[in-house]
Amino acid sequence: MPLHDWARALEASQFAIDLRESLYWFPVLIITHVAGLIIAAGTVVFWDLRLLGFGLRGVRISRVGGALLPWTWAGFTIMLASGSLLVCTEAGRLYENIPFRMKAAMLILAGLNVMTFHFSVYRRVKDWDLAPVAPLRARIAGGLSIFLWFSIMAAGRAIGYTLSYVR
Numbered sequence: 001m002p003l004h005d006w007a008r009a010l011e012a013s014q015f016a017i018d019l020r021e022s023l024y025w026f027p028v029l030i031i032t033h034v035a036g037l038i039i040a041a042g043t044v045v046f047w048d049l050r051l052l053g054f055g056l057r058g059v060r061i062s063r064v065g066g067a068l069l070p071w072t073w074a075g076f077t078i079m080l081a082s083g084s085l086l087v088c089t090e091a092g093r094l095y096e097n098i099p100f101r102m103k104a105a106m107l108i109l110a111g112l113n114v115m116t117f118h119f120s121v122y123r124r125v126k127d128w129d130l131a132p133v134a135p136l137r138a139r140i141a142g143g144l145s146i147f148l149w150f151s152i153m154a155a156g157r158a159i160g161y162t163l164s165y166v167r
Helices: 003-012 014-021 025-052 061-089 098-119 121-128 136-165
Strands: none
Touching: 003 014, 003 061, 014 025, 014 061, 025 061, 025 136, 061 121, 098 121, 098 136, 121 136
């Protein structure tokens, strides 16, 4: 079954219809998704600003990460779970939605950025843990992360404005 047909079938499923038409579940999912976004994006911004040398300069990078990253992962998990359920409700229409595709692509890029950072420059964090400004590769990862997360939020917001035009 082609992916577009699968997306339309998912959107037409009783599960998706029940979520979409629910007086309570759909709004709860939206609120939950936004709450997860606030937690994840808020902690990501503090982390990235520390990498860029704009905040918490006197605090070890590893300590900032140790304090923030569990919250980041919790927020991301909440976003992933609620976002997946929200996608079910409009999967057929989202399939061709350009802002949705942009959001998905930027989420993949953000994930690759995190993996690249943690498996490369962050492995030597002990060498630069107390530096007020992190090494160039860490600053690039931090700047790219902030750009991607703000772009993800902008694309996510744009989905609602373009969804009604796609069918």
